[in-house]
Amino acid sequence: MNKIRTRFAPSPTGSLHLGGVRTAFYNWLFARQNNGTFVLRIEDTDAERSTEESAKGIIESMKWLGLNWDEGPFFQSERLAIYFDHLEKLRKNGFIYPAFDTQQELDEMRELAKKQKRNPIYDRRALKLTDYEIKQKMDAGEPFVWRFKVPDSEFTEIPELLMGEQDDHKIRNATIGDFIITRPGTKNNPGMPLYNFACVIDDALMEISHVIRGMEHLPNTPKQVLLYKALGYNVPKFVHLPIIMKNNKKMSKRDKDYDPNFPVSILERRDLGYLPDATLNFIALLGWSHPLSKELLTPFEILENFSLDRLNKANPNFDEQKYLFINGWHVKNRNDDELVQIVSPFLQKAGYDTSKYNKENLEKMMAMEKERCHLLAQFPDALNFFFVAPETYEEKGIRKSFYQPQADLILQTTAKMIASLDDTEMNKASLDSKLANMVMNLEIKYGIVGPIIRLAITGKTKTPGLAEIIEVLGKNETINRLEKARVFIKSLPPLPIDEAS
RNA sequence: GUUCCCAUCGUCUAGUGGCCUAGGACAUCGGCCUCUCACGCCGGUAACACGGGUUCGACUCCCGUUGGGAACGCCA
Numbered sequence: 001m002n003k004i005r006t007r008f009a010p011s012p013t014g015s016l017h018l019g020g021v022r023t024a025f026y027n028w029l030f031a032r033q034n035n036g037t038f039v040l041r042i043e044d045t046d047a048e049r050s051t052e053e054s055a056k057g058i059i060e061s062m063k064w065l066g067l068n069w070d071e072g073p074f075f076q077s078e079r080l081a082i083y084f085d086h087l088e089k090l091r092k093n094g095f096i097y098p099a100f101d102t103q104q105e106l107d108e109m110r111e112l113a114k115k116q117k118r119n120p121i122y123d124r125r126a127l128k129l130t131d132y133e134i135k136q137k138m139d140a141g142e143p144f145v146w147r148f149k150v151p152d153s154e155f156t157e158i159p160e161l162l163m164g165e166q167d168d169h170k171i172r173n174a175t176i177g178d179f180i181i182t183r184p185g186t187k188n189n190p191g192m193p194l195y196n197f198a199c200v201i202d203d204a205l206m207e208i209s210h211v212i213r214g215m216e217h218l219p220n221t222p223k224q225v226l227l228y229k230a231l232g233y234n235v236p237k238f239v240h241l242p243i244i245m246k247n248n249k250k251m252s253k254r255d256k257d258y259d260p261n262f263p264v265s266i267l268e269r270r271d272l273g274y275l276p277d278a279t280l281n282f283i284a285l286l287g288w289s290h291p292l293s294k295e296l297l298t299p300f301e302i303l304e305n306f307s308l309d310r311l312n313k314a315n316p317n318f319d320e321q322k323y324l325f326i327n328g329w330h331v332k333n334r335n336d337d338e339l340v341q342i343v344s345p346f347l348q349k350a351g352y353d354t355s356k357y358n359k360e361n362l363e364k365m366m367a368m369e370k371e372r373c374h375l376l377a378q379f380p381d382a383l384n385f386f387f388v389a390p391e392t393y394e395e396k397g398i399r400k401s402f403y404q405p406q407a408d409l410i411l412q413t414t415a416k417m418i419a420s421l422d423d424t425e426m427n428k429a430s431l432d433s434k435l436a437n438m439v440m441n442l443e444i445k446y447g448i449v450g451p452i453i454r455l456a457i458t459g460k461t462k463t464p465g466l467a468e469i470i471e472v473l474g475k476n477e478t479i480n481r482l483e484k485a486r487v488f489i490k491s492l493p494p495l496p497i498d499e500a501s
Numbered sequence: 502g503u504u505c506c507c508a509u510c511g512u513c514u515a516g517u518g519g520c521c522u523a524g525g526a527c528a529u530c531g532g533c534c535u536c537u538c539a540c541g542c543c544g545g546u547a548a549c550a551c552g553g554g555u556u557c558g559a560c561u562c563c564c565g566u567u568g569g570g571a572a573c574g575c576c577a
Contacts, residue, residue: 219571243571292525315508325528372538460537465536466536466537
């Protein structure tokens with residue numbers, strides 16, 4: 001059996017998007033799983049739209065995701081000589097012909113076809129040109145493109161593994177039309193190869209065994225099959241993946257109509273605090289399922305269980321809530337020290353001085369918040385009180401807690417209790433019992449005491465447990481904040497009568 | 502419009518003729534846990550688009566209808 005070789009072949013006309021990630025991932029999985037080879041190829045024959053920056057972004061994205069490739073990255077712009085050799089071969093063997101039609105003529109043809117309610121198919125007018133006419137036009141320097149002459153045979157068979165009938169499906173050649181394989185050029189200045197042409201040559205030369213790509217390429221496939229055959233190359237197997245939908249239309253990088261909070265660009269997701277493993281996990285599930293329906297998976301578990309015959313054919317819908325949920329799961333399954341590494345940049349970006357705390361305390365913060373934060377970008381807000389003492393207190397909390405008649409007493413008692421602690425008692429376990437003791441002696445319910453202390457030291461009503469916060473915050477800082485809150489409470493105006501109840 | 506593709510809870514899906522009074526997950530709604538929030542746990546609501554066949558039997562096979570999507574570029 002021949003070796004499995006797959007490829008990911010994006011065009012560098014923008015950042016890598018989530019749909020592309022799935023294509024890349026499936027190709028990567030299939031290659032890795034079969035001990036095959038995964039090739040990265042940048043399809044940059046469109047000089048106008050391609051940018052070096054995009055290519056770099058794609059490569060950076062692939063690395064960040066951990067989708068390592070074995071060969072490449074190849075750039076099509078560096079392989080032009082190869083394409084022109086093949087062009088010459090096709091020309092010699094009579095598979096292609098030059099067409100001098102102008103843009104306007106083509107537009108008119110399309111217009112007419114639309115009016116006649118049929119598919120716009122080239123009418124082969126250029127084929128009627130005599131050799132003499134062609135020579136004259138070429139010598140005169142008229143620009144032309146090369147068109148592939150679709151054979152008269154009735155069908156083109158596509159070796160498609162996923163879509164369509166179980167048997168290879170067949171496309172009627174009459175519906176294909178003589179397609180263009182090069183951009184306009186002149187006799188001495190050949191035009192750049194077009195997608196269908198360059199792609200086939202590269203896939204053939206790189207001995208790609210399985211072309212796994214989005215469904216939008218299905219209509220290109222019969223043309224490409226024809227090209228493989230004309231060139232005398234083996235036709236690979238094709239797998240056309242259903243299209244990922246968002247709000248009932250194709251999720252696309254060209255669609256400028258999307259919510260900036262939910263970017264399609266993978267690098268932008270990374271900057272929002274989505275994890276590579278989570279992204280791969282979520283995206284893998286858009287069209288594939290684990291044999292035991294497991295859904296929270298590491299890349300390794302996906303690799304172990306992936307198979308082409310568990311692919312789904314219907315277009316999946318991109319569900320942000322599920323992506324977020326899966327990200328949250330991966331966040332809370334990270335080790336605390338790993339989290340310190342990846343979360344610290346987010347804290348620093350928010351202006352917090354992480355050097356205020358040692359590694360151990362930073363890890364404790366991660367432990368406190370990792371079950372609460374689904375995105376890395378949520379950590380700064382969640383941990384802000386560790387870096388900045390509260391300036392204000394949550395309005396709701398003030399009414400509910402600080403207006404309690406015993407509030408000042410509670411804070412005073414807490415401050416005294418903390419002050420009495422020696423360093424060996426500044427840990428979660430003893431703090432928990434000291435706090436419980438104190439509450440017992442106070443003869444007030446923890447449900448009242450807790451929120452008051454919490455508000456005083458964090459300014460917030462929703463935080464992790466008190467003991468762990470105090471442990472990390474330290475003795476002096478905690479006492480300072482308690483005293484500051486007491487001052488604040490004393491300055492509080494009396495509660496309006498109608499709210500006093 | 503033409504060609505092609507697709508069709509199970511709101512969403513992602515399991516299901517390859519009897520195991521299905523259709524399973525799981527997200528979301529949602531109750532409850533438990535609890536110093537708050539979150540996590541976690543328990544439970545509820547919720548789907549085989551429709552119509553014909555084939556068959557002893559159809560979510561599963563066939564045909565049609567309807568619905569959705571993609572392509573129709575001298576982009577990839």
